[in-house]
Amino acid sequence: MDCMTRLNPLARLASVFTTPHAPEDFLRLVNPLSSARQLRGIVTRVDRETPDSATIHFRPGRGWHAHEAGQWARIGVDIDGVRQWRSYSLTTAGGEDPAITVTAIGAISEALVHRTEPGDVLFLSPPQGDFVLPEHPRPLLMLTAGSGLTPVMSMVRTLVRRRSDADVELVHSARTRETALFRDELEELAGLDHGLTVHHWITGERGRRFDLTSTDDLDATVPDWRERATYVCGPTEMIDDAEALWRAAEVESRLVIERFAPITLPGSGGDGGRVVFEKSDKEVDADGATTLLDAGEDAGVIMPSGCRMGICQSCLVPLQAGRVRDLRTGEVHGDEGQLIQTCVSTAAGDVYLDV
Ligand SMILES: Cc1cc2nc3c(=O)[nH]c(=O)nc-3n(C[C@H](O)[C@H](O)[C@H](O)COP(=O)(O)OP(=O)(O)OC[C@H]3O[C@@H](n4cnc5c(N)ncnc54)[C@H](O)[C@@H]3O)c2cc1C
Ligand code: FES
Incomplete structure (x- = not known):
């Protein structure tokens, strides 16, 4: 992917300058997998599955743990300077080296399917989820x-x-x-x-x-x-x-x-309103169907996110003022300082977020 970090040029450069030491000794110092702050993985292989889907194999860094069959991970990619997170199920057998199989339906999946190459860096969170096999064998x-x-x-x-x-x-x-x-x-x-x-x-x-x-x-x-x-x-x-x-x-x-998409109550969108992202100094008018997460990203705000369907809590942002509507229940709520799940909330009137 042209807009992602790549290891290969770095490895090539290292081999020129590190002789007689092994490049790995030096690479450890600048290894893109070794960040203490953010778990990362290096793409090792990309297999085309269908015209619109691909399996991306990757080697995760320290902090990853083996997945159980059926679990998923949050995958982050930097696109045009903005880190975007989506969730993907791990498709290899439980405990084996991980891979995801992505079908292109929107901007991020499109980039993963069509522009990922071996050597690209993926940002990761460890496997999670309880869609897993029963403990004891059964039909x-x-x-x-x-x-x-x-x-x-x-x-x-x-x-x-x-x-x-x-x-x-x-x-x-x-x-x-x-x-x-x-x-x-x-x-x-x-x-x-x-x-x-x-x-x-x-x-x-x-x-x-x-x-x-x-x-x-x-x-x-x-x-x-x-x-x-x-x-x-x-x-x-x-x-x-x-x-x-x-x-x-x-x-x-x-x-x-x-589920790959959130359960929303039909007609739960409500009024919408002006959404002000205080720290980012940005504001936008959002209708009652647009989540605060989408509104922020569309306005160029770096919003925290993960599953985008109300399960992982990665998108919590403190509310400064205003009321929001939960798309899953239709409930309108909002207390100052309350953490808002922006991926399943819309504006119910003007909203001020601390992001
Ligand atoms: C737990 C979990 C596991 C997932 N595993 C996979 C996976 O293994 N492979 C994969 O390709 N995607 C998977 N997804 C979906 C993935 O996270 C993204 O939502 C998807 O790739 C679309 O992202 P995008 O940025 O390309 O499009 P966006 O613009 O973000 O999404 C477009 C719309 O499509 C909806 N959507 C998401 N998935 C689907 C779908 N499968 N069919 C129809 N609409 C959908 C989204 O909710 C959104 O409204 C998973 C999602 C979750 C929550
Ligand atoms: S992104 Fe997972 S709960 Fe909102």
Whole structure:
């Protein structure tokens, strides 16, 4: 990525000036992974998966810990001088060297997919998340769509290669065969007869999505679905339908979900208002649908952020004055000094933030 820090030129320069010592001895002094303040990783390989997605392998520095299958990490990249953070599931098997698989849908993912190269530096936070495999082996159903396959791919890679008693039914939806992530590897793993059955649901060929508003598609595809611990990751609508269906079948305790976007209450946006970023000396008019985080970034304020969906608390900013609305509940609140989760809050009138 042309706008990211690269190690390679530094390594080349080091080898010229450090002889007879090993360049590594000197590089340790300026190693981009060695910052005490910010965990970093070096991109070691980039594999193209589909025209719009890529797997980025990286070597993390000290402070990283091995991930459990299904966990995610915050990844920061410097783009045009501004550090942008997004969350990505780790797609390699639990405990293996990490990688993320990114699908390009917006500015940051686009840069990661199309402009990342070996030697680039990624900023990192350690793996987290509780969308992880059950402690004891049991029959599993994985329901995924699009890039929602990523945390489940880590689980499949972990289970199928390492546990002889794996019993996994995976139903993955994609628009076309060409855009179905990991299709060849999944079909190969399913062919090993190691307890994985893969059902690819290609919406472009079937003319409709895998329907979770009734039990018909599930009954036809995985008849014993009610008995299985079920992991769902995909678009909001799919997750909402699954929650309703499992609740109606009175088996919701067997459902584990992972969302890539926040749950917002329809119509919870409210009025909007003027948002003043005091320390940055910037202000902007934000409508009731724009989060304070987006409003700040659009105005050029360096906003702290992480998951951007209300789970990691990385985006907290103190409120100086005004009221904000929580997009998840519609609740309007605001006390001076209160820490505001800017990724899920909008302005409810004029707002003054200490950032
Ligand atoms: C826990 C977690 C794990 C994630 N894992 C992955 C992953 O493994 N691979 C991956 O590509 N992305 C993943 N995401 C989404 C990722 O963090 C970014 O939101 C995504 O790459 C878009 O960022 P952007 O800056 O390109 O676009 P933005 O402009 O920030 O996002 C555009 C909009 O798309 C929404 N969105 C986010 N993800 C999706 C999606 N999959 N489908 C449709 N809309 C979406 C966002 O909420 C936002 O409203 C994950 C998100 C979370 C919270
Ligand atoms: S960025 Fe994670 S809670 Fe707001």
